[in-house]
Amino acid sequence: MTEWRPRLEAGPGLIPDRILAALRADVAAGVLAPNTRLPTHRRLAELLGVSVGAVTRAYAEAEQSGLVTAHVGRGSFVVDAASKRLSAEREGGLIDLGRNIAPSSASDVKLAETFARLRRRGDLAAYLDYPPPAGFDAQRRAGAAWLSRTVVFDGVDWQRLICTGGAQQAIAIALAAVCRPGDAVIVEDATFTGLKALATHMNYRLVGAAMDAEGLTPDALEAAAAGGAKVVYLQPLQNPTGRIMGLERRAAIVDIARKLDLMLVEDDLYGAYAADLALPTLASLAPERVFYVSGLSKSLTPGLRIGYCLPPRGETWLDTALGALRAIAFGAPGLGGLVAAQWIEDGSADAILAGHRAALIERTALALTILGDVAERPRNRAATHLWLPMSELDAERSAARALRGGVQVSPPTAAMVEGAEDHGLRVCLGAAASLAELDRGLRVLAAALSPGDERGLGMV
Secondary structure, three states: OOOOOOOOOOOOOOHHHHHHHHHHHHOOOOOOOOOOOOOOOOHHHHHHHOOHHHHHHHHHHHOOOOEEEOOOEEEEEEEOOOHHHHHHHHHHHOOOOOOOOOOHHHHHHHHHHHHHHHHOOOOOHHHHOOOOOOOOOHHHHHHHHHHHHHHHOOOOHHHEEEEHHHHHHHHHHHHHHHOOOOEEEEEOOOOOOOHHHHHHHOEEEEEEOOOOOOEEEEEHHHHHHHHOOOOOEEOOOOOOOOEEHHHHHHHHHHHHHHHHOOEEEEEOOOOHHHHHHHOHHHHHHHHOOOEEEEEOOOOHHHHHOOOOEOOOOOHHHHHHHHHHHHHHHHOOHHHHHHHHHHHHHOHHHHHHHHHHHHHHHHHHHHHHHHHHHHHOOOOOOOOOOOEEEHHHHHHHHHHHHHHHHHEEEEOOOOEEEEOOOOOOOEEEEEOOHHHHHHHHHHHHHHOOOOOOOOOOHHHO
């Protein structure tokens, strides 16, 4: 490429800060590709008409934030985030198809840029204090705006929204508001492993209900409720199977909940990846009886630990949920929520999510090509994970063969509820460090699915 000559934003900021901001912006926009060699300190100073010291300080801060790497005698280079992740994965010796994390490194660049902006805020110290019970108003407003535009929600009332330390905490708050130890909670036969861990800790009794291609079935819900359970935890975009409830199914589930007076906890953590289907949330269909749960770990980045809990309408439910939050964590997160709100307000969150979606569309197409008919075809193009239905024994054996070949998948029984019949393997598409690594891992897994075919197991 031609020699990099950044365009510095006009304003009162210090020259090093303005150079650093321009560098971050050009990396995020793709103007500076990974491994691009930057001008020398002296050359960039000449191009910009500034002091060499100003450039040196900007480069030093860029290196400290992980944006560039400097090599004595060679110069400064833009960091290849994908290669960095690949090296980290290689240290573990396994290709990871077992963790549901986002595939893009866009959030890495955005975080460094955001810290630079936040440190110039005049009210930063205020966020070191305890936040109000449901979180700072600005962060609740930002969360409501985010949910409203990413999950086809018909407007979220920010005054009912509670900020939490991740979606797991939001689930804990919702269940604590409607359950007591020993109570039964209806769940899909295959459910979120975090929910199982919470149930064990809180002594909730899980009652499995059968699924079909759209997740929880109405008949199974009625049968499970016949035992006296009054609370249902369910996922419209299901984890681990990736199955998505259609509009008629969602309406049917709501009708049964109203008929049997069931409270629903709707975990919509992956909803942003199915927004193109324009399906209403259960909370929008039955706002009087649904605790809506979401968060930013899958759509943006897990390290923020920002979740959201929207209680059913009515002050009693909000107060009860806030009481549960106070008992569990004393209050909402502050500093992490500040970063999240900044991203949502300045458009960074939309850019990060768009990058994740684009990467997952590519990865989903690759996975379906390699795995073929053994994988269920998801309704959404940007799938975070695929489901490979098979018997419990076959799933265990396939996972073990894949592990011997250097590929790790989710433990097959981790998500299953006692008595479940719908077994299989979950294959996560985001954790592999690159598309090439995902390709290798999927081919090893494909070989592991065929007993006696060990040809693909030596590829890693």
